[in-house]
Amino acid sequence: MSKWASALVLSALLVSPAWAQHKTSEAKRYGIGTPLDPKALAGWDIDVRPDGSGAPPGSGSVKTGEEVYMAKCAACHGEFGESAGRWPQLAQGKGTLATDDPVKTVGSYFPHLSSVFDYIRRSMPFGDAQSLTNDELYAVTAYVLNLNDIVPDDFVLSKETWSKVRMPNAGGFYGDDRETAEKSFWNPKPCMTNCAPPLAVTGRARAVDVTPGEKAKGAD
Numbered sequence: 001m002s003k004w005a006s007a008l009v010l011s012a013l014l015v016s017p018a019w020a021q022h023k024t025s026e027a028k029r030y031g032i033g034t035p036l037d038p039k040a041l042a043g044w045d046i047d048v049r050p051d052g053s054g055a056p057p058g059s060g061s062v063k064t065g066e067e068v069y070m071a072k073c074a075a076c077h078g079e080f081g082e083s084a085g086r087w088p089q090l091a092q093g094k095g096t097l098a099t100d101d102p103v104k105t106v107g108s109y110f111p112h113l114s115s116v117f118d119y120i121r122r123s124m125p126f127g128d129a130q131s132l133t134n135d136e137l138y139a140v141t142a143y144v145l146n147l148n149d150i151v152p153d154d155f156v157l158s159k160e161t162w163s164k165v166r167m168p169n170a171g172g173f174y175g176d177d178r179e180t181a182e183k184s185f186w187n188p189k190p191c192m193t194n195c196a197p198p199l200a201v202t203g204r205a206r207a208v209d210v211t212p213g214e215k216a217k218g219a220d
């Protein structure tokens with residue numbers, strides 16, 4: 001069964017009435033557990049998928065985002081995402097990934113809009129995480145995209161416009177294909193000529209008494 005299918009079965013189990021009843025009777029029997037408060041769960045349930053599903057209501061323009069960014073982000077990331085001091089750079093870096101000095105930014109590296117949005121939503125501004133309103137979050141994300149020339153100056157980001165965003169490095173990620181692409185490396189007999197004889201175990205540390213046992217404990 002695929003990971004997705006088992007996750008589906010599991011979530012079906014978790015919400016099925018039979019399961020719920022089982023949990024309730026257990027809770028009664030042992031006097032443990034409290035019903036999960038949907039409001040508390042909502043605070044954790046903030047993941048967004050690449051297609052935008054799960055994104056919160058709200059919207060924000062590049063223009064408003066610039067104000068948010070200048071007030072809450074520029075001190076570290078620089079006015080144009082160029083980075084202030086040694087804080088991470090958010091813009092530029094295109095074409096550097098395969099060089100000795102790759103610069104991973106929203107434009108050069110991030111594969112999905114949801115990766116950027118989720119990152120900012122969970123952790124920025126650094127030190128004051130999750131302090132932005134949803135509208136500020138949309139706006140500042142739109143501004144960071146604009147800094148990377150991904151959306152125009154008049155762009156307004158929302159659930160509705162989500163799918164218009166094309167991340168430049170979206171094609172730079174692919175599934176792990178080493179099992180097929182590097183199949184030739186997984187040769188059980190990698191040596192082809194002039195091979196050393198296979199190693200043989202000729203003695204064990206315990207048998208030849210080089211490992212201190214009980215007797216030797218605290219001897220010195």
Ligand code: HEC
Pocket residue numbers: 068069072073074075076077087088089090104105106116119120124125126127140141144
């Ligand atoms: C106090 C400094 C500081 C402020 C202010 C700040 N950040 Fe950050 N930001 C960081 C640091 C540090 C990291 C890297 C964290 C890590 O790698 O664990 C980061 C990482 C990021 C990243 C991911 C960069 C990458 O390529 O991996 C994004 C996007 C980002 N910040 C956006 C923002 C936005 C938007 C704001 C304003 C709402 C903001 N940051 C405010 C310090 C800051």
